Amino acid sequence: MVQTTNMAGNKETTHVYLKQRGVPDPLQDILERYSKRTSPIIIKHDLLRSDYVPDSLPHRVNHIREVGNVLATVLRGVKPSNLFLYGKTGTGKTAVCRYVVNRLSTEVAERNLNARFVYVNCRLAGTEYRVLADLCAAAGVSVPFTGLSKSELFRRFQSASSSLGNSFVVCLDEVDVLVKDFGDDLLYELTRSSMGPGWMSLVGISNDLMFKEQLDPRVLSSLSEEEIVFPPYTATEIADILLERVEQALRPGSVGEEVIGLCAALAAAEHGDARRAIDLLRVSAEVAEREGADRVGEHHVRKAQTLIERGRVKEVVSSLPLHSRLVLLAIYVASRKGLDTTSGTVYSMYREFCGSIGLEPLTDRRVSTLVSELDMLGVIACELVSYGRHGRTRKVKPTIPFNEVAEILGNDEALAVFLQGLS
Ligand SMILES: Nc1ncnc2c1ncn2[C@@H]1O[C@H](COP(=O)(O)OP(=O)(O)O)[C@@H](O)[C@H]1O
Ligand SMILES: [Mg+2]
Missing domain, CATH: 1.10.8.60 (Helicase, Ruva Protein; domain 3)
Structure with missing residues (x-):
């Protein structure tokens, strides 16, 4: 039995020690809540985690069947078409992919077939190097955490898999994040590669519906031999x-x-x-x-x-780079001051802010891109306003209560001055 000894060195429990001194026990109500008298509401925490793959996926039976149809050719030793799954976040892409991959992996193992499924989340992997290292690991080669060139990693993956005579279905989840940061070189390599006796099929998954536009047409056409769209749930x-x-x-x-x-x-x-x-x-x-x-x-x-x-x-907001935070600040301050928040107003206020903290402002065009990114993140909303003959302009609107944004941006000393007297 573990005996607790409090700071005074007496072998007595802490709360008794506190009570003797008339100090209220700070943990009392919490401990009572976890006592046997009240039963917990959440019984299985794991089932509520976002990476849990449920045994049944209501309203995704057709999607499961479609993905299954494309990938099941592995059971005949035939290379599946490359497959591209896309749809907004939380529409079940990852769950459906993992569900099908789990089932097919079991079948492949039971039938002693020579195919392997690899699942990599590119956002979590973070770099092309880590994605390739994960592929190597799947082919049974361990590679150093850093230091080799990407082409060397790729060569090791290919030679390991060809000596195993293995074929791979590689699922690249959140592949849009990788392409945004590193371009589509890796996808290009993967779609072109030859694998000795085996083959490699790709399943690309993207949360970003515009992702296709960022791909080289050759990469796009080979990646999306088959495409499945995941609509939002009702x-x-x-x-x-x-x-x-x-x-x-x-x-x-x-x-x-x-x-x-x-x-x-x-x-x-x-x-x-x-x-x-x-x-x-x-x-x-x-x-x-x-x-x-x-x-x-x-x-x-x-x-x-x-x-x-x-x-x-x-x-x-707190993970935005400085210029994006300045643009966000300009939007919220302009709107708080009751100004017309057109792109022009926002840009000149942003320039003013940059000037007073001694920062070289970005170009109008670049700021316009940052505004679109802020829109995508949902911290502002853009709308195109038509001025008849005078053309159209983009208006930017806050989507979050001013005080909340001010509180977060105000943590930054350099930005706090611009918020003074506004809340
Ligand atoms: N049809 C479904 N039935 C049960 N749970 C689902 C279903 N679709 C999604 N989920 C659950 O919702 C969460 C998000 O799904 P996920 O597949 O990660 O979405 P996406 O990859 O499209 O962003 C996960 O926890 C997943 O288990
Ligand atoms: Mg996902």
């Missing part, structure tokens, strides 16, 4: 997905239909994102547990929504 579909998760992961009776409906409606309001819905459900249950409630109520969902939104905005 609120009803999300409710079905949540219902299954609730039944598996939460204590029976702890979540009512109204809560599932609300989570589904909130997640569908932006675009039908199942990840958001599951996150919302999880955080709502956590909030309810923390409050010592027996069931999750709609007010817990509302609180969870605010918590998640704040966290997301904070994460996005």
